[in-house]
Amino acid sequence: MGRPDFRGPRDWKLGTWNCRSLNFDGSDRILSNELRVRGLEVVALQEVCWTGKDHREYGDYTMYWSGGNTRELGTAFIVLGEMSKRVIGWWPVNDRMCRLRIKGRFFNLSIINVHSPHMGSDADDKDAFYELLDREYRKCPKHDVKIVIGDLNAQVGQEEEFRPVIGRFSAHQQTNENGLRLIDFATSRNMAIRSTFFQHTSLYKYTWRSPNDTETQIDHVLIDGRHFSDIIDVRTYRGADIDSDHYLVVAKLRQRLSEVNKIRYRRPQRYNLERLKDPEVATQSARELEAALPDEGELAEASLEACW
Template identity: 45%
Template sequence: MRWTKQGRKNIKNCDIYWSGDTNKRSFGAGFEVGERLCRQVRVFTPAVERLTAIRIKATFFNISFICAHAPTEEKDDEVKDTFCEQLERTYERCPRHDIKVVLGDFNARVGQEGVFGPTVGKFSLHNGTSPNGLRLIDFVGDRNMVISSTRFIHKKIHKATWLSPDRNTRNQIDNVVIDGRHASSVLDVRTIRGPNIDSDHYLVATKIRTRLSAAKTKEQKEQGKLDVEKFQSQQTATRLSHL
């Protein structure tokens, strides 16, 4: 989003939350929240022009979404380092027990190298990882997260998220990242090519289903298994018959 300053605005049935430059329309990040979820927004945290976060109340867990717009590969390392530091601070501010989802334009290509398999999967559009991709993998790996965008089998046209101006090059540089313990909650990630959004990027759709934890309480653990053999004894049968 190339809106200036920071804020919230209602447009028809949606709420727009954004964080942009103070005066110029160079960069920006934001969220469009549909009518069904407007009342579920708990906190909106505008960080900088390239980062913003929002917290949504879900059924079983609250979800913290971070929208990112990373510098391109051509930017100086100093600019990239600054962005990485800001992203880390934004992530650390999210409540500990929330599901954390980081998404947006990372300007990063992640490849199919086997060494990155647990973090990236094996269905990326690209064979090799770019320098920005290595930065993204470092951020993800240090926090036990996974890149969901490259973990599902799709046709190449449903993986590419950006089309070059000459319309000859397609890259997968927009990604969805989630905490490793909730990775199974992501059911699918794919590119939607139909809508005209007046951009050289395609829409990326993610299907997420939250689940209840199967962890047992302390009381349940202490109960242990039932001794069914006792129900077969004559002594037990006699005692129960007098109840």
């Protein structure tokens, strides 16, 4: 019945990947192998093309998916290794959105996996998507580290007027219409589009290859401003292959995570209050309590931090 064992800060990898279907034989095994060799622990997936909403354990990884009635779209999380034991909540929303909660030491993490409508979609569909995203964001506990990650179908530029919501190292110079919607959402929720803050070559910024072989950055990682510095890098990994036109995007985080597999229930200490009815016991307890408390002079001289 020892105390919960919490490790100090450590780096871990959170990814996002539009995999363009996991509907072929062995797809989940191929996917998990690609992620495992790169040290990924949690990955948000888009276009898995699975129906329904469920979760299932497969050996050393767990899949949580949120699909529709047909084998189109569909979002999911794959959680690998020991990180599976830190999952404390899972909420399927629809085929474009789902949410996962992970146990931390000081702050838990709420991660929203999203797949935004593309540029040519109806404005009403885009409005409905961001209204739903805002509702899901507001459901996240107040003190959680809040991350929005996925295929946002949005090009974000380098315009100074949008800083500090965006950084100086986006792959693009100008923000497109979908990018403006993303910036509006991030601004309203005091978030930063962290995928635009790290200086890499274009090779490690572009996230999608179009049919005519032009490349763009449309998959992003956002984090709430209070925990801005928790993400220490974002880049793409081109070697990962699951027959998709999107590249794997990886965010490296530095946080304190709980070793939840070592946490045990500790029964609260029970006190025999009946003994306080004995005058001698009550007097002795009062003396011990008085001796343990600092006097008024010590409190007056102590700093607020020391008193706390």
